[in-house]
Amino acid sequence: MSIHPRAGIIGTGFMGAVHSRAIRRNGAVVSRVVGSTPESTRATAPSFDPEFSTETVWELIRADDVDVVHICTPNATHAGLARAALEAGKHVVCEKPLAVDAQEATELADLARSMGVVAAVPFVYRFYPSVRRARARIADGTSGRPYLMHGSYLQDWLAVPTDSDWRVDPERGGPSRAFADIGVHWCDLIEFVTGHRITRLSARTMIAIPERGGRRVTTEDAALLMFETDRGSAGTLTVSQVSVGRKNRLWFSIDAAAESMSFDQENPETLWVGGLDDNKVLTRGGADAYSVLPPGHPQGYQDCFDAFVADTYRAIGGTVPDGLPTFADGVRAAHLTEAVLTSARTEQWIDVSMRHNTIEKVATLR
Ligand code: SOE
Numbered sequence: 001m002s003i004h005p006r007a008g009i010i011g012t013g014f015m016g017a018v019h020s021r022a023i024r025r026n027g028a029v030v031s032r033v034v035g036s037t038p039e040s041t042r043a044t045a046p047s048f049d050p051e052f053s054t055e056t057v058w059e060l061i062r063a064d065d066v067d068v069v070h071i072c073t074p075n076a077t078h079a080g081l082a083r084a085a086l087e088a089g090k091h092v093v094c095e096k097p098l099a100v101d102a103q104e105a106t107e108l109a110d111l112a113r114s115m116g117v118v119a120a121v122p123f124v125y126r127f128y129p130s131v132r133r134a135r136a137r138i139a140d141g142t143s144g145r146p147y148l149m150h151g152s153y154l155q156d157w158l159a160v161p162t163d164s165d166w167r168v169d170p171e172r173g174g175p176s177r178a179f180a181d182i183g184v185h186w187c188d189l190i191e192f193v194t195g196h197r198i199t200r201l202s203a204r205t206m207i208a209i210p211e212r213g214g215r216r217v218t219t220e221d222a223a224l225l226m227f228e229t230d231r232g233s234a235g236t237l238t239v240s241q242v243s244v245g246r247k248n249r250l251w252f253s254i255d256a257a258a259e260s261m262s263f264d265q266e267n268p269e270t271l272w273v274g275g276l277d278d279n280k281v282l283t284r285g286g287a288d289a290y291s292v293l294p295p296g297h298p299q300g301y302q303d304c305f306d307a308f309v310a311d312t313y314r315a316i317g318g319t320v321p322d323g324l325p326t327f328a329d330g331v332r333a334a335h336l337t338e339a340v341l342t343s344a345r346t347e348q349w350i351d352v353s354m355r356h357n358t359i360e361k362v363a364t365l366r
Contacts, residue, residue: 153182
């Protein structure tokens with residue numbers, strides 16, 4: 001199939017707009033667009049300038065002029081929409097979380113494999129050139145064995161009691177909010193860069209603002225983790241959506257035998273490298289993987305999305321690029337999310353290693 005498939009977008013909010021820009025920047029067609037409801041479709045879909053007007057989700061999923069479905073709706077609708085699109089034989093890009101429980105996420109990954117279609121999840125921070133550089137330094141042995149991985153993912157868009165969003169409602173967002181929404185990005189990224197897998201974790205969650213819009217809040221504003229990995233490393237993570245002044249500050253440090261490296265998503269053109277004799281800042285070079293602009297012309301979040309969609313569409317064309325985040329990665333994220341909630345409830349360490357073996361099996365069977 002062409003690497004310019006015809007796309008259908010379900011969901012016309014911020015993520016729908018990000019996906020539509022990435023689709024068009026890759027030379028593909030936005031064939032159909034629907035919102036979460038017929039009313040939102042009529043109100044918002046025309047602004048996406050689709051090829052065809054579409055009344056319902058089902059019309060989009062069944063349309064012969066849609067090859068790949070992008071699901072950009074509230075979390076609790078993801079699994080049902082992904083299942084329907086897969087059963088219709090479509091390739092699927094589903095926003096994280098793939099599903100609000102790990103069993104359903106696993107079933108979707110199995111279904112995608114049995115249907116023989118491409119099924120991807122936008123863990124897009126993998127596509128920063130600086131992140132690929134850090135990954136290469138570990139893979140080629142330059143960094144030495146990672147000892148510690150630590151960092152945070154901090155935002156402040158829910159820092160005020162009057163702030164709210166469908167994510168706060170567990171019926172629409174699922175039982176976890178901060179970790180399921182952004183903590184999974186950090187965990188995916190640290191495992192992607194190091195090649196390690198988190199095998200056990202201890203987590204605490206906290207609700208900083210107990211009431212929003214007159215309703216009691218039951219989903220976490222923040223999560224704090226300690227974890228161990230399958231290759232003898234350990235780490236910590238702080239996730240928060242109430243950290244005033246932090247807009248989208250994903251940051252990690254990997255402290256390895258020969259050097260430490262740190263990356264800051266709010267300053268993504270550089271990678272800090274600390275050595276025993278000197279420290280240096282590596283700035284994105286024009287020849288780096290996923291560099292599309294000359295040095296000094298900063299690349300950012302949308303460029304990562306463009307690269308993710310390009311690689312997804314390459315996979316649809318028959319060549320699966322290294323590092324494409326698929327439904328198997330969505331399954332892992334769902335398992336980590338469940339482990340975080342279980343650990344926070346029981347105050348116990350939770351083993352996630354067995355789940356990983358299952359996930360890897362799913363991933364390799366493809
Ligand atoms: C909101 O927290 C959000 O848009 C997340 O849903 C995205 O996954 C993240 O990349 C940016 O912040």
